[in-house]
Amino acid sequence: MERYFGARAALATMHGKERAFARPFGALLGLELELPAGLDTDQLGSFDGRVPRTGGPEQACRRKAQLGMERLGLPLGLASEGSFGAHPSLPFLAAGLELMVFLDQERSLEIWERLIARRTNFDHRSATALAELEGWPQRVGFPAHGLIVRPEQPCTGAQDLLFKDLADQQQLAGAIGAAAAGSSNGRALLETDMRAHRNPTRMACLRTLAARLARRISTPCLACGAPGWGRVEVVPGLPCGWCSRPTSLARAERFGCVSCSHSEVRPRPDGLAEAEPQHCPLCNP
Ligand SMILES: [Zn+2]
Ligand SMILES: [Zn+2]
Incomplete structure (x- = not known):
């Protein structure tokens, strides 16, 4: 798509996401990303929980992109937003939902891409000392992946005690000791740092997401030519192989345009026509 070739888009990030985004947007669209200086995206909700996020993740993501555009005076903008918690269909598995939006103010376009990250190190522990954790920091990828440490039940005066960007076991042990000392139950709370620049697993997901969004933007609608054509939903109802009744598995995918009402239903990309009876109610x- 030549529409955006040589144009500049604001990327609102303070966590090094340009490392994941710049290449696909440059290669597929010829779009240059520009970072607004001094933007505090944590004011919209921060990963350490100090600033709660108001509204849903979509709202936070859109607002972030708009902030970057306002700051740089550009009509194009990008932002991403991650949410982490239990996997929607497998509650015992940690998962991440990564959202990314591209805004084109002049054409009133809002193009989204979403990714459920099954591979994430999202986790937390409580401890009085490092030894108690029995290798958990290594299992969640520390020190290549960051950890955030704070008092589990902060004493008066220790509410703002928080350690991040810890470089090694020694610093981690020190942070746990100091956080535990500032907690009324003597325990430190450790959480995986989900900021992109401190989480290589998340950064890899963002790279995949950015490539998908750039591909979507580069795909024009067959009816109106607007950028952003792509899959908008999966259509459930794959028939059971024994009784032919519809199951909850995807039967097809619906593709759609972000600008006009044109859409198309296409078969599953893997060609599967029947569900295993184990999925049948x-x-x-
Ligand atoms: Zn059946
Ligand atoms: Zn269209």
């Missing part, structure tokens, strides 16, 4: 209750 009747054959395998």
Whole structure:
């Protein structure tokens, strides 16, 4: 798509996401990303929980992109937003939902891409000392992946005590000791740092997401020519192989335009036409 070739888009980030985004947007769209200086995206909700996020992640993501555009006076903008917690269909598995939006103010376009990150190190622990954690920091990728440490139940005066950007075991042990001392139950709370520049696993997800969004933007709608054509939803109802009744598995995918009402239903990309009876609510209750 030549529409955006040589144009500049504001990328609102303070966590090094340009490392993941610049290449796909440059290669597929010829779009240059510009970072607004001194932008505090943490005012919209921060990963350490100090600033709660108001509204949903979509709202935070859009607002972030708009802030960057306002700051740089550009009609194009990008932002991403991650949410972490239990996997929607497998509650015992940690998962991340990564959202990314591209705004084109002049054409009133809002193009989204989403990614459920099944591979994430999102986790937390409580401890009185490092030895108690029995290798957990290594299992969540420390020190290549960051950890955030604070008092589990902060004493008066220790509410703002928080350690991040710890370089090694020694600094981690010190942070746990200081946080535990500032907690009324003598325990430190350790959480994986989900900021992109301190989390290589998340950064890899963002790279995938950025490539998908750039591809979507580069795909024009067949009806109106607007950028952003792509999959908008999966259509459930794959028939059971035994009784032919619809299951909750995807039967097809619907593709759509962000600008006009044109859409198309296409078969599953893997060609699967029947569901295993184990997914059927009747054959395998
Ligand atoms: Zn069945
Ligand atoms: Zn269209």
